[in-house]
Amino acid sequence: MKKLTLLLSLICLLSPSAWAGYQISGTISAEQGQKTEGINVVLIEQNPNKPPQGPIAMAKVGKGGVYQLEVQEVDSTSQYMVGTRLGEVRAASKPFKIDQPKVTVDVVIEGAAAVAVDSENLLKGPFVFAGTVRAEPGFDASGATIQLIQVPMDNPKGKVIAQTVSDEDNTFSITLDNADKHSLYVVAAAKGVRMGSSDSFPLQAGFELPPFDLEFLQVTDDPSHFAIKKNLYYFELMPEKVQVTELLLVETEYKGTLDLTKKPFVKQLPIGATNFQVMRAVGQTQVEEIGGKAIIAVAFNYGRGQIYFSYDLPPSAFDQDLLSQLLPRTEEVDLVRTSAGFDVKFLGSLSENVIESKKSHGQEVYFSKRALVLGGEKEVKFNLNVELIPQKRLFYPATLLMVLLLSGLFWYVKVKPERK
Numbered sequence: 080m081k082k083l084t085l086l087l088s089l090i091c092l093l094s095p096s097a098w099a100g101y102q103i104s105g106t107i108s109a110e111q112g113q114k115t116e117g118i119n120v121v122l123i124e125q126n127p128n129k130p131p132q133g134p135i136a137m138a139k140v141g142k143g144g145v146y147q148l149e150v151q152e153v154d155s156t157s158q159y160m161v162g163t164r165l166g167e168v169r170a171a172s173k174p175f176k177i178d179q180p181k182v183t184v185d186v187v188i189e190g191a192a193a194v195a196v197d198s199e200n201l202l203k204g205p206f207v208f209a210g211t212v213r214a215e216p217g218f219d220a221s222g223a224t225i226q227l228i229q230v231p232m233d234n235p236k237g238k239v240i241a242q243t244v245s246d247e248d249n250t251f252s253i254t255l256d257n258a259d260k261h262s263l264y265v266v267a268a269a270k271g272v273r274m275g276s277s278d279s280f281p282l283q284a285g286f287e288l289p290p291f292d293l294e295f296l297q298v299t300d301d302p303s304h305f306a307i308k309k310n311l312y313y314f315e316l317m318p319e320k321v322q323v324t325e326l327l328l329v330e331t332e333y334k335g336t337l338d339l340t341k342k343p344f345v346k347q348l349p350i351g352a353t354n355f356q357v358m359r360a361v362g363q364t365q366v367e368e369i370g371g372k373a374i375i376a377v378a379f380n381y382g383r384g385q386i387y388f389s390y391d392l393p394p395s396a397f398d399q400d401l402l403s404q405l406l407p408r409t410e411e412v413d414l415v416r417t418s419a420g421f422d423v424k425f426l427g428s429l430s431e432n433v434i435e436s437k438k439s440h441g442q443e444v445y446f447s448k449r450a451l452v453l454g455g456e457k458e459v460k461f462n463l464n465v466e467l468i469p470q471k472r473l474f475y476p477a478t479l480l481m482v483l484l485l486s487g488l489f490w491y492v493k494v495k496p497e498r499k
Contacts, residue, residue, distance in 0.1 A: 101177055104147040105185040107140045107163050114253070115188070117224050117244035118165055120146045125174060126157040134162075139222075139244065153177040161186055166239030202258040202284050209252040210291025212245045212268050212275065220249040220295060223270040227253050230263040230279060237265065258282045268293040272338040272363045272378040296335035296380060302342060304333040305377060307409040314416040314423055314463070319394055321421075321463060323352070325373075326387040327406070329361060334381050340365070343376040347404035347458075352390040360386050375406070397465040400426055404458050412459050414448045425450055426460035 103122060107115045121134035136148040140163070148161070158174035161184045170188040208227055212220040223245040230237035245251045245268070258264070260282065267276035275293040306329070313324040331337040340363075348355070348371050355368035361384025365376045373388065392401075405412070414423050425433055429450040436447045 100149050100151050100180075101153055102147060102149055102181045103136075103159070103161060103177070103184055104145070104181070105161070105183050106144040107146055107186050107188070108144050109165055109188045113165060113188075113241055114243055115140050115144045115163075115165060116142055117242050118163055120148065120161060120163045120186075122148045122150065123160045123162055123171075124154070124157050125160060126154060150177075163188065165242065200259050200261050202260045202282055204254075204256050204258060206255040206258055206282055206286075206288060207252060208255065208264075208266050208288060208291065210250070210266070210293060212249045212251065212270075212293045212295065214273070214295035215297060218273075218295065220268075220270065221245055221247045223249075223251075223268045223273075223295075225251045225253065225293075226267045226269075227255065228265040228267060229259065230265065231259065232261055260284075266291050266293065268295070269363065270295070272340060273298065273336055274362060274380055298336045298338045299333050300338050300341065301333075302339055302407070304331045304337050305339060305408065306330050306332075307406050308383070309411045309413060310405060310409050310459070311413040311415060312403070312423075312459075312461075314414070314421075316416075316421050316465075321392045321396065322389060323349070323392055324358075324387060324389040325403075326385060328383065329377070329379075329386060330383045331379065331381060336362075336380050337377065339377040343374050344406050345404075346373040346375060346406060347371070347402070348373060348390060349392060349396065349401040349403050351393050351396050353393070354391045355388065356390070357388045392463070397421075397463055400460060400462055402458055402460050405452065405456060409452050409456075412450050412452060414461060416446050417443055421463060421465040422446075423461055423463050424448065426462055428454055428456060429459060 107118065107120055109115055118140050120138055120140055122136040124135050136150050138146055138148050140146045153159075155176075155178070159177055160171050160174055162169065162171040163186055164170070165188045168188055170186055172184045172186050175182065175184060212223050212225070214220045225243050225245060226239045227241040228237040229240045241253045241255060243251055243253055251268075253266075263279040263281055265276055265279045268274065273295040275295050277291050277293065307327055308330050309326075309328040311326040311328070313326065315322045315324075348368070350371070352371060355373070357366045360366050362379025364378055364384075364386060366386060366388055367374050368390075375386065377386075412425075412429060414425065416423050424430070425448060429452070432450055432453065434449045436449070438445045438447065
């Protein structure tokens with residue numbers, strides 16, 4: 080028995096994979112001093128002999144910017160990176176090996192957006208954004224991510240400039256040293272699919288902010304509350320491909336949070352689609368591409384929003400009948416193009432009620448073909464008709480003869496008299 084115990088102890092000492100686990104810890108700090116508490120931090124594995132995969136561990140940054148990630152097994156042939164994001168700014172450590180039970184890795188987020196102000200528009204603080212996250216009885220609102228969002232005049236989407244988490248009493252506090260008098264500000268909370276936010280408001284020097292009550296709305300997973308007001312396809316002709324951007328204008332009339340993440344929609348993309356990229360997804364909606372299909376897990380609050388993504392179609396798609404799936408309760412489909420070098424047209428039942436229009440924006444001209452989905456169609460069929468436009472035209476025989484006649488006339492009138 081003693082020999083067995085000794086053998087097991089020796090194996091544990093000599094075999095890294097038999098350790099209880101590996102800890103990667105350190106600090107996440109921002110170059111310009113913003114608080115990093117509450118932001119996500121992930122561990123990413125890099126190995127040329129393995130297919131790309133998502134994070135293998137995830138945690139939230141705690142007080143003082145301290146984090147800790149844990150994994151049970153590591154690969155001695157792999158390198159690892161610690162990654163994080165503050166607002167729209169991403170940062171990652173240099174690749175490293177995990178060859179011992181505990182590894183320390185610190186990450187500095189460089190260029191993280193501080194409050195964008197100049198001396199003329201500067202409002203001196205401090206401004207304290209404090210309040211409480213509320214929800215219906217039984218829901219734990221502690222640990223919710225709280226974000227302070229600045230909305231300047233030139234960026235209506237806004238940007239996250241500070242972040243924290245609600246404490247065990249569901250309260251939070253964010254301090255802003257300076258602000259911009261021409262910007263609006265929003266305080267938002269999120270936990271899982273639940274979201275809550277304040278109204279947007281300006282700041283004034285010396286103004287003391289009242290407490291914020293951020294309420295998490297009740298949740299439904301009933302898909303009948305979800306509708307697609309418009310599915311727009313935007314086609315742009317590029318060298319050796321057509322880039323397609325799909326925009327879904329979505330809506331829910333449920334006075335709360337619509338959570339369909341456990342019942343994701345599957346949207347078949349046209350055959351040959353590659354280079355799938357997600358540009359925007361409303362609320363907590365997640366979109367990914369698997370096997371030529373867009374998997375859309377919807378989660379957002381009452382009202383309207385946008386989901387849009389792009390992909391490329393190869394030259395083999397030209398002059399071919401293409402098919403793309405429509406999500407349930409789609410009300411309208413719009414095919415939009417810019418180039419005069421090709422055309423796109425509806426096929427099938429949707430081609431029977433098409434409304435064509437042309438709009439200009441600056442120097443760009445947009446050609447649109449719009450169809451209402453009246454028969455509950457589950458897919459849209461269309462054709463990309465490419466017209467080859469010759470760059471130059473050679474002289475036709477008649478044109479060449481005319482040039483020769485004019486040259487002869489010039490010689491007879493001008494050159495010949497001068498020789499006499």
